[in-house]
Amino acid sequence: MLDNSLFVLYYNLKTRRRKRARVMKLVNMRHSKCRGRKALSVRVRPRAQKNTMPNLQENPTLKDFQKYIEEMVRERGFTDETIPELFMLFLEECGEMAKAARKLEKVKSDPNSKEHLLEEEIADVFIYLLDICNKFNIDLEKAFREKEKINKKRTWK
Numbered sequence: 001m002l003d004n005s006l007f008v009l010y011y012n013l014k015t016r017r018r019k020r021a022r023v024m025k026l027v028n029m030r031h032s033k034c035r036g037r038k039a040l041s042v043r044v045r046p047r048a049q050k051n052t053m054p055n056l057q058e059n060p061t062l063k064d065f066q067k068y069i070e071e072m073v074r075e076r077g078f079t080d081e082t083i084p085e086l087f088m089l090f091l092e093e094c095g096e097m098a099k100a101a102r103k104l105e106k107v108k109s110d111p112n113s114k115e116h117l118l119e120e121e122i123a124d125v126f127i128y129l130l131d132i133c134n135k136f137n138i139d140l141e142k143a144f145r146e147k148e149k150i151n152k153k154r155t156w157k
Contacts, residue, residue, distance in 0.1 A: 062141040069130040083135060090128035097121035 054071035057064060073079055081089075100116035103109050133140045 062144075063139065065126075066130050066134060066140060069127060070134045073131055073134070078131075083132075086128060086132050086135060090125065090132060093121060093124040093128055097125050 053075055054068050056068045060068070096116050097118065099109065099113070100118040100121045103116070104118055130140065133143075
């Protein structure tokens with residue numbers, strides 16, 4: 001069982017990805033597992049015994065997706081991410097989406113590189129887009145509708 005113990009979160013400096021982060025008990029930074037990595041001390045809160053993960057209703061609206069992402073970010077402990085961090089994560093996912101599309105279209109790519117599923121990468125981009133909108137208190141559906149009113153008046157050649 002976790003108490004409010006002090007843990008160290010190690011990020012691989014090369015990738016700087018939270019997905020690949022490992023949580024370990026506080027150890028000496030000279031430990032072989034720590035070399036070449038950046039350490040951040042974090043307090044780990046105990047989780048409630050019951051599953052408190054938010055549920056996404058069937059046939060959700062865009063507003064439902066935004067609310068779900070807001071709750072999911074809170075539940076998973078990602079509320080401290082800064083705007084620059086979110087933009088970097090968003091752009092990283094955009095790059096992975098482009099790489100997956102490039103492989104599907106048989107455009108030049110390294111055959112030994114990691115396989116990315118386009119559907120998953122698009123979903124990741126969508127998640128980060130909604131998270132950014134939530135950070136700026138933007139109702140994406142409302143913004144989309146208002147922007148589309150402007151676009152309808154434009155002349156497209």
